[in-house]
Each structure stands twice: as C-alpha cells, then as structure tokens.
Amino acid sequence: MTVSPEQLANDPEQPTDSPGQHHWHVLGAGAMGCLWAARLAESFIQTGHTPNVTLILRDNDALASFTGQVVVESAQGEATPFNLKATSAAQLNYPVSNLLVTTKAFDTEEALRSVLPWLDHNSTICLLQNGIRNHLALQNMTGIRVLSMTTSHGAWLKHRFHVVHAGSGQTFFGPLQTVNPEYSRHLSRSTFPAALTKSMNLKHTEDMEKRLWQKFAANCVINGLTVIHDCQNGALLTRPSAHQDLVSLCSETETVLTQTDRLNMALYPYVRKILLATATNWSSTWQDVQAGRITEIEEFNGYLCELAARANLPCPHNQAVLRSITNHHAVIR
Numbered sequence: 001m002t003v004s005p006e007q008l009a010n011d012p013e014q015p016t017d018s019p020g021q022h023h024w025h026v027l028g029a030g031a032m033g034c035l036w037a038a039r040l041a042e043s044f045i046q047t048g049h050t051p052n053v054t055l056i057l058r059d060n061d062a063l064a065s066f067t068g069q070v071v072v073e074s075a076q077g078e079a080t081p082f083n084l085k086a087t088s089a090a091q092l093n094y095p096v097s098n099l100l101v102t103t104k105a106f107d108t109e110e111a112l113r114s115v116l117p118w119l120d121h122n123s124t125i126c127l128l129q130n131g132i133r134n135h136l137a138l139q140n141m142t143g144i145r146v147l148s149m150t151t152s153h154g155a156w157l158k159h160r161f162h163v164v165h166a167g168s169g170q171t172f173f174g175p176l177q178t179v180n181p182e183y184s185r186h187l188s189r190s191t192f193p194a195a196l197t198k199s200m201n202l203k204h205t206e207d208m209e210k211r212l213w214q215k216f217a218a219n220c221v222i223n224g225l226t227v228i229h230d231c232q233n234g235a236l237l238t239r240p241s242a243h244q245d246l247v248s249l250c251s252e253t254e255t256v257l258t259q260t261d262r263l264n265m266a267l268y269p270y271v272r273k274i275l276l277a278t279a280t281n282w283s284s285t286w287q288d289v290q291a292g293r294i295t296e297i298e299e300f301n302g303y304l305c306e307l308a309a310r311a312n313l314p315c316p317h318n319q320a321v322l323r324s325i326t327n328h329h330a331v332i333r
C-alpha cells in the first residue's frame, strides 16, 4: 500500500513504537554522522537499552576500514569511544525504520537512492544538512515520512571515525509541511530518544521551513565570503573590504528571498548575530576549500542564483561568489 505524505503527516499513530526501541541507521559517516551516531548510542545506553545504531558506509573499502568504534573528542580534548555496528547499502537486507542522513547536500540524492529499496511506509528519514533544495525536493517522497533538521553544532573529523565536537549548539527538527497539532506533539515526543534531546540540545519546531531558509540565507552570505577574504567568520564584520561585500550580499540575498516569497526578514541583523556567535569559526566552505574538497556552494549561492533567474531578478553579488568558489572546484576536479 502506498501512503500519501498527507496521510503520514496527519496520522497521530505514526510511528507507534517508543523512541527507546528504534533502530537508527546513519547514512554518511563523516563529522556529523559520527557525532550523531555516537550520541544516539549514548542515549540508548543511558536508558538501559542496547545501542541500536548502525552506520551505513559507502562500500566494502569503507567497511574494511571500520574497527567497530567511533571516537568523539570534546573541545577540551577528552576522547570517548562508542561501539557501533556498520553495514553498506549493498549489504542491507532488512527494512530501515529510522534513517538519519548526514551526507553533504550534493551526495544526498545518490546516497538515498542506494538505500531506497529498504525504506517503506514505516520509515522515517531525518535529513541533516545545510542548504534547502534537498529538503524541499524530498519532503514529498511517496509513503515515507521525511523530517528536516538544522544544527548549529560544529564538528570535524580528526581521523576517519574520530570526530571532534568543536562547538556545542542547537538542533531543530520537524516536517516542512504544516501538520495538525496532535501529530506535531507526537513527532516532538516520539522521534528521538529523550536523552539525545538533552545531549544535542534538540528541539522540535513547527517552523522548520522558515528555519531552513534562514540558515540557507546565512550560508549564502557568510560561507563564500570567508573564502574570498580568507578569514574567520568574525572578520566579515571587522575587515572593511569584507564588511562592504557582506552588506551588499546581504541586501541582494534579502531582496531575492523576499521578492520570491521565500523569506521575509531583515537579513543583516540576523547574519551579524551568527557572525558574532561564531567569530572564531572557519566556515565549512573555507574548510572544504583548504582541504581540497568540493564545497556546498552550489546549494547555497547556486540555488539562490537559480531562484533569482526564475524570477528575472539580478543577483551579481551572489553570481560573483558562486563563480569564485566554483573556480576552486575546477582545480580539484
């Protein structure tokens, strides 16, 4: 039977089991995936359950490199190992009920396709990634409950399966669609184990789409500029030439999002607050460029330019940022 998203979104009986009994699969065992998988395992242990968490790795080579442990290192350098199971999409042979997707935005479609045969109307997918395009595209997957997440926790991989939880933040989750209040309360209570709610400062929100647009706007304005000016986030406020670019990009991004009815808010004060709170951070895009990795810029300024083009709005500042960062990709490829 195929269940429509509307049915799922309004059915307070879904899901029926307690979050303490869920089996979680984490697709994308990078910085966020290792952190969340370990915190999920920890939350099972804290409530006396066996840690029912399985990493879904890319292939046999990745499986061969996994020793059965993920290590989480705190910002103060304290390292804690967690025993986890691992598999690959090719080796899966049973239904996946709870899937946390922590791939980079540009890998999500392919990664999800690989596990699709094992998802059904009892499955919940939680998408944790920057950008909004995937969240919008996947929210109506037929018969599968899709929730979105956005986080301000910061993490980076010291080695494979060894993650540093560098900055503690907040995470919001919820459906993009509007759902009835009873179902909303149900999602809030039953999606994640209570202990995880505490350790990851996880909150349910009925305003998920707005939060994703806000984070998207901030990523459009901050990430590329930190590469262009080769600086930490805070310097976009204090370095005059960077600040001038920031103001222009903020104004243009706000105009495009307002005129296309995506987000209606004063962007500069919002972005300033993030920059002050993350002043000494190196943005994820800056880190990707430094490490010679493809960035998520197509999901940020690339998508913004697409929205602007569809509405015949000029966006020269976003185009310049996009061009500048994709030049780095050309060198990598």
Ligand SMILES: NC(=O)C1=CN([C@@H]2O[C@H](COP(=O)(O)OP(=O)(O)OC[C@H]3O[C@@H](n4cnc5c(N)ncnc54)[C@H](OP(=O)(O)O)[C@@H]3O)[C@@H](O)[C@H]2O)C=CC1
Binding pocket: 027, 028, 029, 030, 031, 032, 033, 056, 057, 058, 059, 102, 103, 104, 105, 107, 110, 111, 112, 114, 128, 129, 130, 151, 152, 153, 154, 155, 156, 157, 284, 296
């Ligand atoms: N790190 C952070 O502090 C934050 C990250 N985010 C967002 O979270 C998302 C994840 O970021 P992050 O954890 O840093 O990224 P990483 O690059 O560290 O991790 C992504 C992981 O996904 C894996 N992957 C890609 N494709 C597949 C596939 N088909 N099957 C299985 N695994 C796959 C990659 O494997 P491989 O190495 O083999 O390519 C990699 O291990 C991003 O959208 C990012 O913007 C948001 C806030 C903070």
Ligand SMILES: CC(C)(CO)C(=O)C(=O)O
Binding pocket: 130, 218, 219, 222, 223, 233, 274, 278, 281, 282, 283, 284, 285
């Ligand atoms: C908000 C910001 C810019 C914080 O560094 C971020 O999300 C990123 O670096 O990708």
